[in-house]
Structure formats: structure tokens, C-alpha cells
Amino acid sequence: MILTIVRKIRNSIPGFEEKQFLRVKPWVLCQGDKTFRLDYNLDENSIVLDLGGYEGQWASDIFSKYQSHVYIFEPYTPFFENIKNRFLKNEKIRVFNFGLASKSSDSYLSFNGDNTSSYINKGESVPIKLVDFMEFYDSQNFKLIDLIKINIEGAEYDLLESLIIRGELSKMKNIQVQFHDFVPNAEKRVAEIRSKLKLTHKPTYIFDFVWENWELISD
Structure with a gap:
């Protein structure tokens, strides 16, 4: 089956x-979408960030299981509107019409269904807004992000490299990320990012260029 x-x-x-x-x-x-991606030590007070909301299903599954505070970021406006309407009456799920990135900027992406990306020049080109990750983090007065999911179609490299340089990784207890191999030097950049992640986090699962998770090492 x-x-x-x-x-x-x-x-x-x-x-x-x-x-x-x-x-x-x-x-x-191993049904990873129903097991690994949802199996975390979360509760109703946990802070969860969903970078690349798409249809909001992962956020919905996480909330259904833990009732955590969920922040969804979706820069593509039609996806954003659908997610916003989906969770309209849920005060614990907030939806933002911008992406979190290594720096704030106005950018463009090529719309191609669930493969919408700034790195693939196929489909309709649409303007989007990006906000510096740490600027948003500071504006919310977060102390610790319990879980961040990153599926941003190639921009994950710049974001994680920026957070590594800034020394901000310890503010994230779990980093669930999907790396994409259509980015130049993808395998080399993944290896370098993982080597830096190991200084603060340990891998709980790795499926190359599918999904992986890194958990903050306890003192």
C-alpha cells in the first residue's frame, strides 16, 4: 500500500x-509527516513558528495535538488569505503575510503551486515582503522558540547561515528544516550548516533533502 x-x-x-x-x-x-514532524515535547504554553505556511495543515496538526501558540508566515498573499480564514476564530494561531529571512527586503517569487520559490524562475512572478528574523523575534519579546519549522524553498540556507553568524541558534529549542538541492552548492552548504548546528544542537532525525530536526543540547 x-x-x-x-x-x-x-x-x-x-x-x-x-x-x-x-x-x-x-x-x-515510516510515515514521517505523521510521526517525526509532529512528535515534540510541547504544551499549551509552547511557542511554535511555521515558516512557509502553504495551506496551514502542519500548523493545524501541531495545534490539535498540543494547543500551542503558533505563528504562521506565508508571503504569498493567496496562501496567506486562505490560512488566515482557516484559523480566523483561533486566537492562539497568528498568521502573517510576510516571510522571515536573513534581512528585511522586498523581493519576488515564482508561483508554482507548493514549489513556489525565489530560487526557481518558473511560473508567475509575484512581489513579496520579507522581514528580518531577529527583528521579528525581538518585537515579540520571545524568550525561547520551542519549535521552528522552516520550509521556504531555498531561502533556508541564507536564514540559517545568518542566524549562525549572529549566534542566535540557542534561542530555538527545535529546528525542523527542509533543505532543497536546487540551490547552488546545496550539499556543501548543508554540510557546513550541520557542522555549526552541532555546536548547539543534536540531530533527532535526518532524511537528506526531505526533513531533519535539530534539538538544543541541554546544559
């Missing part, structure tokens, strides 16, 4: 490469 689902995934995406299929297969076999 699961192998059938994997094959359907591969067949439903034009140009889906065999290499990525082999990466995704073990993730699907």
Missing part, C-alpha cells in the same frame, strides 16, 4: 528525479 503511494507521488510530479524518489521513499515508509 505505502509503496503504491510512493509510486503515485513519483508519477504525479513531472520530472520527478529518481534520486529524490529514493530520498523520499524511506520517509514515506
